[in-house]
Amino acid sequence: MATVASATRARPLLFDALPSLAETVPFLPLAEVPTAVERCAALSPYLGRDDVWMKRDDLISPVYGGNKVRRYEFVLADAKARGATRIVTLGGIASTQVMATARFGQHLGIPVTAVLFDQPVTRFAREAILTDVDAGATLIHGGGYLRSAWRFYKARKTQGAYVINPGAASPRANLGYVDAMLELAAQVERGEMPRPDVIVLPTGSSGTLAALALGAAWLGWDTEIVGVRITLRIATNALTIGLIRERTARWIAARAPEFGRALGSRRGRYRLFHGAIGEGYGYPTRESIEAMEWYRALTGKPGEVTYSAKALVGLRAVARDPAYAKKTILLWQTLSDVRPVIPEGTRERVPRDLQWVFEGSVPA
Numbered sequence: 423m424a425t426v427a428s429a430t431r432a433r434p435l436l437f438d439a440l441p442s443l444a445e446t447v448p449f450l451p452l453a454e455v456p457t458a459v460e461r462c463a464a465l466s467p468y469l470g471r472d473d474v475w476m477k478r479d480d481l482i483s484p485v486y487g488g489n490k491v492r493r494y495e496f497v498l499a500d501a502k503a504r505g506a507t508r509i510v511t512l513g514g515i516a517s518t519q520v521m522a523t524a525r526f527g528q529h530l531g532i533p534v535t536a537v538l539f540d541q542p543v544t545r546f547a548r549e550a551i552l553t554d555v556d557a558g559a560t561l562i563h564g565g566g567y568l569r570s571a572w573r574f575y576k577a578r579k580t581q582g583a584y585v586i587n588p589g590a591a592s593p594r595a596n597l598g599y600v601d602a603m604l605e606l607a608a609q610v611e612r613g614e615m616p617r618p619d620v621i622v623l624p625t626g627s628s629g630t631l632a633a634l635a636l637g638a639a640w641l642g643w644d645t646e647i648v649g650v651r652i653t654l655r656i657a658t659n660a661l662t663i664g665l666i667r668e669r670t671a672r673w674i675a676a677r678a679p680e681f682g683r684a685l686g687s688r689r690g691r692y693r694l695f696h697g698a699i700g701e702g703y704g705y706p707t708r709e710s711i712e713a714m715e716w717y718r719a720l721t722g723k724p725g726e727v728t729y730s731a732k733a734l735v736g737l738r739a740v741a742r743d744p745a746y747a748k749k750t751i752l753l754w755q756t757l758s759d760v761r762p763v764i765p766e767g768t769r770e771r772v773p774r775d776l777q778w779v780f781e782g783s784v785p786a
């Protein structure tokens with residue numbers, strides 16, 4: 423295992439590759455990179471092979487880790503550049519995006535309002551709400567999708583508000599994972615791991631997937647990105663992915679024409695794996711509950727069912743597929759390793775209309 427001591431960098435690799443981007447796009451260093459690439463040794467019995475790699479974006483920041491951090495280096499930079507005095511966002515009660523926003527908002531001294539929609543109650547959902555409250559976020563219970571959308575619409579009108587839409591998959595945000603592919607390419611060049619034939623990751627809004635596919639295409643890599651679908655098909659499908667990927671490619675090319683020229687008509691290869699989601703977003707499945715133990719064995723941290731466990735279910739299917747027997751597979755970790763210690767009394771500070779989340783027992 424080869425690692426380079428990580429630290430935040432003053433500017434992303436993307437700005438060196440596309441200097442004209444640096445002139446118009448604000449950037450705020452938050453990520454400690456490069457994140458390590460290493461073997462998933464602990465998963466050998468689960469995957470039936472010992473040659474699968476992972477990229478540790480779970481360890482990307484001590485404030486909050488996971489795949490929102492690289493996006494926020496561009497999104498929160500934009501919020502600051504626009505003089506935002508509050509960030510308004512929307513997510514489920516177990517939303518990692520809301521947690522990341524709350525923690526980085528607190529870190530940067532920008533107040534956060536989050537509208538939360540209902541999803542299955544899990545231990546992770548409880549921890550998420552306590553994390554949001556502990557970070558000082560103002561929580562508004564939205565309930566169902568329609569009422570949540572309405573409350574979000576109203577909250578957006580707050581003066582000085584900078585809005586982060588659910589999933590945070592805007593072209594600006596997606597710069598983070600185009601940049602991450604340059605980081606990975608440098609690691610491959612340094613011999614830290616072989617060039618991956620396949621990258622597996624959990625996919626919701628598809629921003630990460632689309633950006634990795636674009637990044638691979640830009641590098642001229644033939645790597646297939648396998649998105650383990652963790653939200654309903656209506657949100658995660660070829661149409662939405664195609665749109666996000668195209669909008670992102672155009673957004674970058676409009677600011678850095680050399681990107682458009684280098685990319686040409688290539689957009690990268692991807693595929694969705696549909697076999698892990700079960701009943702829907704956030705619903706525990708038998709396989710995902712089992713996979714949580716493997717996630718713990720792999721990282722030493724508890725996983726959760728929505729993203730990390732279902733990703734392992736998808737990874738297992740790919741790793742055991744004979745068509746992939748000779749392929750170099752990389753699991754891109756997307757869940758935060760940071761599980762904040764919640765001070766005593768935080769539950770009492772949870773808004774009244776969210777207290778129900780803490781009643782009764784939960785399956786996972």
Ligand SMILES: *Cc1c(COP(=O)(O)O)cnc(C)c1O
Nearest residue numbers: 518626627628629630729756757
């Ligand atoms: C947000 C998130 C995802 C989904 O990423 P998208 O870019 O929205 O597809 C996957 N895993 C974890 C842990 C996340 O927090």
